[in-house]
Amino acid sequence: MNPLLTFRLALRALLRNKMRSFLTMLGIIIGVSAVIAMVAIGEGAKAQVEKSFAAMGTSLLIVMPGSSTSGGARGGFGSQPTLTWDDLKAIQTEVTSVKSAAPVLRSSAQLVSEDQNWTTTVQGTTPDYFDIRNWSIANGTSLTQSDVEGGTKVIVLGQTVASRLFGSGDCVGQVVRIKNTPFQVVGVLQAKGQSPTGQDYDDGAFVPVTTFQSKIQGGLQKYLSGTVFVSATSAADTARAQTAVTNLLRDRHRIPTGVDDDFSIRNLTEIAGAQQEGTKTMTTLLASIAFVSLVVGGIGIMNIMLVSVTERTREIGVRMAVGAKPHHILAQFLVEALTLSLLGGLLGVAIGIGGGAWLAAKFAWPILVRPDIVGISVVFSAMVGVCFGLYPARKASLLDPIEALRYE
Amino acid sequence: MSQTPALLDLDAVTKTYHLGDVPVQVLHGVSLRVEPGESLAIMGSSGSGKSTLMNILGCLDRPSSGRYLLNGNDVSRLSRGELAEVRNRTIGFVFQNFNLLSRTSAVENVELPLIYAGVGTRDRTKRAKAALDRVGLASRLDHHPSQLSGGQQQRVAIARALVTSPKLILADEPTGNLDSRTSVEIMALFQELGESGITVVLVTHEIDIAAYARRVIVLKDGLIKDDHRQEPERAAPATPPTPEVKTA
Numbered sequence: 001m002n003p004l005l006t007f008r009l010a011l012r013a014l015l016r017n018k019m020r021s022f023l024t025m026l027g028i029i030i031g032v033s034a035v036i037a038m039v040a041i042g043e044g045a046k047a048q049v050e051k052s053f054a055a056m057g058t059s060l061l062i063v064m065p066g067s068s069t070s071g072g073a074r075g076g077f078g079s080q081p082t083l084t085w086d087d088l089k090a091i092q093t094e095v096t097s098v099k100s101a102a103p104v105l106r107s108s109a110q111l112v113s114e115d116q117n118w119t120t121t122v123q124g125t126t127p128d129y130f131d132i133r134n135w136s137i138a139n140g141t142s143l144t145q146s147d148v149e150g151g152t153k154v155i156v157l158g159q160t161v162a163s164r165l166f167g168s169g170d171c172v173g174q175v176v177r178i179k180n181t182p183f184q185v186v187g188v189l190q191a192k193g194q195s196p197t198g199q200d201y202d203d204g205a206f207v208p209v210t211t212f213q214s215k216i217q218g219g220l221q222k223y224l225s226g227t228v229f230v231s232a233t234s235a236a237d238t239a240r241a242q243t244a245v246t247n248l249l250r251d252r253h254r255i256p257t258g259v260d261d262d263f264s265i266r267n268l269t270e271i272a273g274a275q276q277e278g279t280k281t282m283t284t285l286l287a288s289i290a291f292v293s294l295v296v297g298g299i300g301i302m303n304i305m306l307v308s309v310t311e312r313t314r315e316i317g318v319r320m321a322v323g324a325k326p327h328h329i330l331a332q333f334l335v336e337a338l339t340l341s342l343l344g345g346l347l348g349v350a351i352g353i354g355g356g357a358w359l360a361a362k363f364a365w366p367i368l369v370r371p372d373i374v375g376i377s378v379v380f381s382a383m384v385g386v387c388f389g390l391y392p393a394r395k396a397s398l399l400d401p402i403e404a405l406r407y408e
Numbered sequence: 409m410s411q412t413p414a415l416l417d418l419d420a421v422t423k424t425y426h427l428g429d430v431p432v433q434v435l436h437g438v439s440l441r442v443e444p445g446e447s448l449a450i451m452g453s454s455g456s457g458k459s460t461l462m463n464i465l466g467c468l469d470r471p472s473s474g475r476y477l478l479n480g481n482d483v484s485r486l487s488r489g490e491l492a493e494v495r496n497r498t499i500g501f502v503f504q505n506f507n508l509l510s511r512t513s514a515v516e517n518v519e520l521p522l523i524y525a526g527v528g529t530r531d532r533t534k535r536a537k538a539a540l541d542r543v544g545l546a547s548r549l550d551h552h553p554s555q556l557s558g559g560q561q562q563r564v565a566i567a568r569a570l571v572t573s574p575k576l577i578l579a580d581e582p583t584g585n586l587d588s589r590t591s592v593e594i595m596a597l598f599q600e601l602g603e604s605g606i607t608v609v610l611v612t613h614e615i616d617i618a619a620y621a622r623r624v625i626v627l628k629d630g631l632i633k634d635d636h637r638q639e640p641e642r643a644a645p646a647t648p649p650t651p652e653v654k655t656a
């Protein structure tokens with residue numbers, strides 16, 4: 001007996017009791033639609049968090065110089081320059097898990113265009129910085145290595161700065177003055193939005209680090225009086241890179257064991273991870289609720305299948321009399337249970353996606369339907385059907401044809 | 409004695425049921441030979457063991473001891489699945505209460521044995537229609553049992569029994585739920601089938617119905633008490649069947 005025919009017969013049997021079939025499926029429908037909708041909402045939220053952390057740069061470490069202590073007052077990280085340019089070079093070349101590293105020197109400065117001015121944070125850095133931050137140029141070009149080597153007076157503006165100084169007009173090729181030194185605008189960065197703490201990334205300007213030292217900070221220095229942005233070779237390597245950089249710097253600074261570091265390293269991946277932990281807990285919770293509701297749905301199916309087997313005892317007897325083998329009867333009822341649960345699962349998927357989309361539209365939540373979750377839900381509901389349908393189907397297949405035919 | 413094997417060959421068949429710890433013997437050693445094409449009626453009062461014998465003949469049950477050759481094959485020790493296959497290929501059943509699937513059209517009811525025989529869809533429908541035509545219901549193919557009269561329902565059941573071209577048709581009180589006029593029509597149909605070479609075994613307690621059979625076996629207390637041949641009464645011609653109107 002071919003499977004398609006078995007399926008058609010099952011479908012017909014279920015259609016004879018439409019209301020009952022629907023109510024039986026309800027448990028599965030609710031379970032699956034809850035999973036789909038909740039996971040879609042959860043994933044949407046997670047994606048949003050991930051996006052805001054990705055904006056900071058993935059696999060990012062920030063190395064800050066140590067603190068100064070003068071007269072008992074401790075200055076906090078960065079108050080004393082302990083990082084040297086050689087340290088930077090060592091981080092770049094000696095640590096295998098580091099992809100690139102860029103110095104960042106900061107200073108607040110007033111930028112003056114022809115008819116406007118704007119005070120912002122000017123940062124001296126190298127071209128690597130933009131890679132580390134996943135930050136691309138919207139217009140014009142980025143800083144180049146030769147700009148850094150030659151100390152050219154070029155500047156790359158953040159979106160906010162560009163619009164403050166030049167409005168909506170094109171500013172590439174224009175000149176801005178910082179402390180009376182003219183800088184040529186070579187590029188404008190893509191808008192990056194806000195940091196998780198609300199700081200506007202786009203309110204800033206970037207010049208070659210060498211130019212920064214000579215024109216803005218004043219005088220070349222042995223110490224790197226800023227921070228170093230480091231990107232690990234991959235997000236998974238971030239922790240390893242952190243340890244390696246720590247060891248390298250301790251070694252270079254000749255810090256004996258037991259003495260505190262004279263620098264600090266911030267790992268932004270850790271913060272992102274903590275945020276995601278919350279989402280994960282939520283998802284696990286939802287999944288267990290969904291699991292329970294699917295099991296309850298399965299019990300509902302078993303219950304109705306048992307009623308159905310009893311009701312159709314005569315039919316089973318007739319089928320056996322005309323030549324149905326036990327496995328035919330088993331298959332018939334199993335496929336009915338499977339059809340119930342599978343239809344329930346598919347309806348649940350439809351309702352879950354629809355409901356998720358409705359919630360998304362109503363409350364402006366981002367939703368993300370994960371195809372693998374949809375697949376798992378459908379497969380799982382089918383499994384529920386088979387597991388809970390097995391007992392009634394087996395009971396049917398073990399009926400004695402004589403007694404089944406005599407059943408009133 | 410003919411050289412061809414008997415269609416039914418029972419040798420000292422017994423059947424004992426176990427109701428709890430108490431064994432109840434229903435058949436005490438029944439021996440019976442039925443040649444192909446021979447038709448007979450099995451008679452007996454209730455408790456005589458005729459239903460049990462019918463179940464064993466129909467391969468719905470196995471004898472407790474003794475041997476049963478059906479069409480030359482020993483079926484006394486077959487498994488449930490194997491018995492199902494024998495029933496499907498060799499036997500057609502007609503029941504007192506018709507036992508049609510409700511909310512299922514006549515043609516689909518008749519197709520049922522063919523489904524389990526693994527016959528393809530097109531062939532199945534063709535053969536089911538032919539069987540319904542043979543019992544005079546060609547115009548009622550898509551009617552559900554509830555839309556058919558008792559006589560028509562029994563005709564559908566007979567078509568279902570016929571559709572696999574069985575060697576044996578077992579009819580258990582086939583006229584028990586029918587009025588006398590319809591009963592005669594159904595008996596005429598059975599006689600016609602018997603003449604076409606199918607062995608029809610009729611189980612009944614009505615003398616009137618047994619009168620249509622050429623051979624009558626009387627069962628009492630689990631033993632064959634009487635086995636005689638007779639000139640059967642002729643049932644009214646079955647063709648053309650009179651169209652029946654369902655009594656509302």
